[in-house]
Amino acid sequence: MPRGSPDTSLDSVVEVLGPFPVEKQKQTADRKEKKPDTKLMPYPLSSKASNARVGSSNPRPLTRYQTYPQTEPSNSILGPTSEVGTTSSANSGSAKRLARSKSEPMGHLPRYTYKDYTPRACVVHTNHEDEVDDLVSALAPGPVAFDMEWRYFLRKGLPQKTNRVAVVQLADTKGMILVIQVYHMKRFPRNLQTIIESPHIPKLGVNILGDGRKLFQDYGIVAKNLVELGGVVAQADIVPGTCQDTSQQNNEAGVQPKANPLIGGPFGRKMVSLAKLVERYCGKTLEKGTERSSNWETVPLTNAQIFYAACDVHSSVMIYQRLLKLAKENHVTLSPRDYTSDIIPSNYFPSPSPPQVSRETSRGAQESKPRPQYHRAYRCWHDHKMSLEMMCKELVVVGDSLKPSTVIGYVIGALQDDITLPFNFDALRELVQMEISSWDRHRDWMMQKWAEAEQRSEKVAGT
Numbered sequence: 001m002p003r004g005s006p007d008t009s010l011d012s013v014v015e016v017l018g019p020f021p022v023e024k025q026k027q028t029a030d031r032k033e034k035k036p037d038t039k040l041m042p043y044p045l046s047s048k049a050s051n052a053r054v055g056s057s058n059p060r061p062l063t064r065y066q067t068y069p070q071t072e073p074s075n076s077i078l079g080p081t082s083e084v085g086t087t088s089s090a091n092s093g094s095a096k097r098l099a100r101s102k103s104e105p106m107g108h109l110p111r112y113t114y115k116d117y118t119p120r121a122c123v124v125h126t127n128h129e130d131e132v133d134d135l136v137s138a139l140a141p142g143p144v145a146f147d148m149e150w151r152y153f154l155r156k157g158l159p160q161k162t163n164r165v166a167v168v169q170l171a172d173t174k175g176m177i178l179v180i181q182v183y184h185m186k187r188f189p190r191n192l193q194t195i196i197e198s199p200h201i202p203k204l205g206v207n208i209l210g211d212g213r214k215l216f217q218d219y220g221i222v223a224k225n226l227v228e229l230g231g232v233v234a235q236a237d238i239v240p241g242t243c244q245d246t247s248q249q250n251n252e253a254g255v256q257p258k259a260n261p262l263i264g265g266p267f268g269r270k271m272v273s274l275a276k277l278v279e280r281y282c283g284k285t286l287e288k289g290t291e292r293s294s295n296w297e298t299v300p301l302t303n304a305q306i307f308y309a310a311c312d313v314h315s316s317v318m319i320y321q322r323l324l325k326l327a328k329e330n331h332v333t334l335s336p337r338d339y340t341s342d343i344i345p346s347n348y349f350p351s352p353s354p355p356q357v358s359r360e361t362s363r364g365a366q367e368s369k370p371r372p373q374y375h376r377a378y379r380c381w382h383d384h385k386m387s388l389e390m391m392c393k394e395l396v397v398v399g400d401s402l403k404p405s406t407v408i409g410y411v412i413g414a415l416q417d418d419i420t421l422p423f424n425f426d427a428l429r430e431l432v433q434m435e436i437s438s439w440d441r442h443r444d445w446m447m448q449k450w451a452e453a454e455q456r457s458e459k460v461a462g463t
Contacts, residue, residue: 109279109285110283112278112284114310116284118175121175121176121310121314122175122176123177124179125178125181125300125301126178126179126181127180127181128185129185129187132180133191136189139176139178140172142172142201143173143203143227143320144170144195144202145204145314145315146170146196146211146226146313146316147211148168148169149167149296150163151163163297164218165219166182166297167183167301168182169309169312169313170192171314171316173321177310179306179309180192181299182436183297183436186435187433187435196221197224199342200225201225202225202227202340203223203225203226203227204227204316204317204320205227205229206228206229206271206273206316208226209226211223212226213348215343216345216348217443218439219433219436219440220433220443222345225342226342226343227336228271228340229320230270230271230272231270231338231340232334233267233272233277234267235265235338236326236332238326238330274312274315275288277315277319281319282319286311291307291309345454346454349447349454350444371417373410374413376410377407378410378415381411382421382423388408391407392406392407395407404435404438405437405438408438409442411428412428412432425450428449429450
């Protein structure tokens, strides 16, 4: 999607310092800008400190990831930067409107920012999978807010085109906010996948089941315990004078009221936008701006993108905590199963296809083209239980080693060439997920094999 460029009418220059673009504005004699406070916040990173709190002493030294400066990005009004560095008139007008909104709150409500809340938030951004394990381990126990960003393209007269998920955000109830750029990683981080697939850790969000479907489609991750905030609203926020308000008659009967999942609360429905929830339960305006449709695959992410991502996921935590208080005030017993969902892989299996015939058999003996490298890769993986790294070195013909995606393609090629080869689907899925883009590349074939594996399991269970 074409990206706009900074508005040169704002008389600003963007300089890249470390991983963040920092705007330098010219100071005039009658107006001096206050120097931003870019002090880095410490945070716990020990993989053993699962109960650690943000702001603990003796933090691990920063390496490739960076804490976000505790100030609003000065270039958040500019929008994304153009690759050729030209100025867009459309973006110029939107940038000016956004600039006015910084001083004139939309709808007479202040702008939402995670800096207004306690405990003081610590925002950490990384794009290296080996560092995500420590960061995820530092999250406080309990529910976490969950959000994602990806790049999409709007084409006239054509369906919207979307790329793989580029950024995953998590926020705990103690102020830790993680902005993890997964797009360029070698594989999806293990600990991050563990949290998303854990049935014991609630993941909070808006249209969160849709995010779960997207993550399953792009990376084969099966998200569980997804909490839709609109569903919590429908139970916790009782509207006085409606059929939902049964607290008085229940209290008179000495019975604790239970929420009615069929009532949509103040909105009359379970699916409510995050901006509306922020306005009602935080009393603030959640600005989307141009960052929402910006390029989330760019390295590094801009100051404005990180600020946008952090505010989005942080607001979900604040809304959830407010709803829990409302439920307590209204003496309502929440029913989590009415607003919690899991990704069920069988819902996305393809339609049953006719029995396959081996490629070698179908081509005939004369037209058969043996692919020894495919079957050699299969034997290394299935028979010799080699790791992906070892196979990359073992199968190389020229050079130091093969790419992981190439080796994965060899193994799948062997299984496609000869459908009689035995294999365990869970082991194959784990292999494919070891390379960040392989699931997206082989998704259709993998989903077909997943469906076949489930059918075999059901037959075994029925006998």
